Amino acid sequence: MTDPTSMESLHFAFDGLHPRAQFVPILVGVVGSGNLEVLLEPLAGSGRCEIDIRTSARGFGAIWEAVARDFHSRHRLAGVAISINDMGATPAVVSLRLDQAAASLPATQACPTGAQP
């Protein structure tokens, strides 16, 4: 089991669009080398999307922020808490898992397909 103190912790918060009603927590991915787990839980009464990251790959804060920011501009989630448990996945895999998780949310409104130029 990985020593928790060797993991890096990061946190990002964004203002979202349409606050979500309660939903059953969503888990995608597996914690394996080069992979990650993404857990979505409701954040009742919040207009925000909070992203909590624990990663074994230290020193990539700027990239995590860019990935998180782009994810948020695609989905603009609100009332959602995202927890990531990462074992060195590349940004491509992280984005893919986040999109997979967001796609599993109950459809309460049309998702903006925010453009990444």
Next chain:
Amino acid sequence: MNAPQGLWNLQAQGRARRLARAAAALGPQLRGKRVDTAAAVQLLTTVIESGDRVCLEGNNQKQADFLARSLTGLDPAQVHDLHMVQSVIALPEHLDVFESGVASKLDFSFSGPQSARLAQMVSKGQIQIGAIHTYLELFGRYFVDLTPQVSLVCAQSADAQGNLFTGANTEDTPAIVEATAFKSGIVIAQVNEWVDQVPRVDIPGDWVDFVVLAPKPNVIEPLFTRDPAQISEIQVLMAMMAIKGIYAEYGVQRLNHGIGFDTAAIELLLPTYAESLGLKGKIGSHWALNPHPALIPAIEAGWVRSVHSFGSELGMENYVRARPDVFFTGPDGSLRSNRAMCQAAGHYACDMFIGSTLQIDLQGHSSTATAGRIAGFGGAPNMGADARGRRHGTPAWLKAGAQARQGRGGVHAMPRGQKLVVQMVETFREHMQPAFVETLDAWKLAEQAKMDIPPVMIYGDDVTHILTEEGIANLLLCRSDEEREQAIRGVAGYTPIGLGRDRRVVENLRDRGIILRAEDLGIDKRDATRSLLAARTMRDLVRASGGLYDPPKRFRNW
């Protein structure tokens, strides 16, 4: 060099002297062309002269390993300063001959497994590299200024006349032997067995001087086998984009795939994803390709009309025998490969090359060079080069050429086709190393190894498309260095190069179709799952082949 006194057959005289020396030294150990295994080192000692150019079959796959080992047994006091010319530096013995001083100069094409040691020996002054080549270029020089005096080749079997059967792994042998035999050189072959009659004549006995039975079968590496279980979702996504965004868009019927998991994923998506797009018969009909196990499902589903191969692939022999309408086989039923001809086919008769790389810079120059390793190029520079001598048209070639020339004047106004050259790479490699860089490591390597120019695998002006998990950059449509740079940044994702993009320019490039994202191609990234692969395990491949494919032991994981 031609003699000033008007002697014009010095090479033939030299050849006669070498043969006479060998006969005298070997005595009863030489019967006809047959040399006793125990006399191999002595044969080489008497036939090779100091300073000779010696070609040794270090091919991409098969190795004349017994002759390589025998060469290391030479006494440098007797034979020294050989100039080795060979396709691949694959075995430790290929470098051992330089350590002992038997050889001092090297011209080659590829050195994968020995690249670090090669770099060390060059820096210590133990090896002088003439040049690193692409395969067809090196073969061409065998007929110009690198003709071997002695060639050490590798065959499956021989008969008493010296006819050689090289079989599925014929590879470089015909080119090497032709150049050597017809310039008074000496051809020595190691074989795995003696036969009364070879199954077919791959190399005529007239062209062969000596044959020696190797103590064990020659080494052959299964370089092109990829276990589908290791293909990732990202690779599936990139394969989907390749198929829809390039193969379908240009109508690519004739192609070559570079080695790797990326292209294996494309091969495994043909009977599934490409089928669902209605592309069967419209893409992927004719291949310059080794017999990739990953192509089996596509062949079985009727996609493939022909495959010509550079070499073979261990375990595919019986499958190939059972599919003679697809592969090039002899009257004996086994594959006949030919690297020189397959490289020529890939250069002139294919409309697209697609392969992976390690680094791409802001002009699109693509390189696999790493500091501290001299790995060379193999076939990629040839396969991935626009074929400027080509004159016949196909829709794909004409479309690419038209895109490149649209709106241009001067010399570029003349209508012409262009080969599609696609570089496929994930933006981050292992250990989060970016694939996109400002300065290729090739520059540093050139300095370290004192090369004339940086060793670039495919030049930026030959690259037509860069494909990453972030999308496709179409360089054919770029009209300035700035557009090209931003197009590359636009698919470089979260690497420093990618994060340094000019967002407005990249948005404009996307509007113009120069950058295509998965969404622009109508691809939902969440559809990119391994379930799209026609085979997900080695066992699936065996099943798809009806049990004909027999994977090498290391791939048998069930």
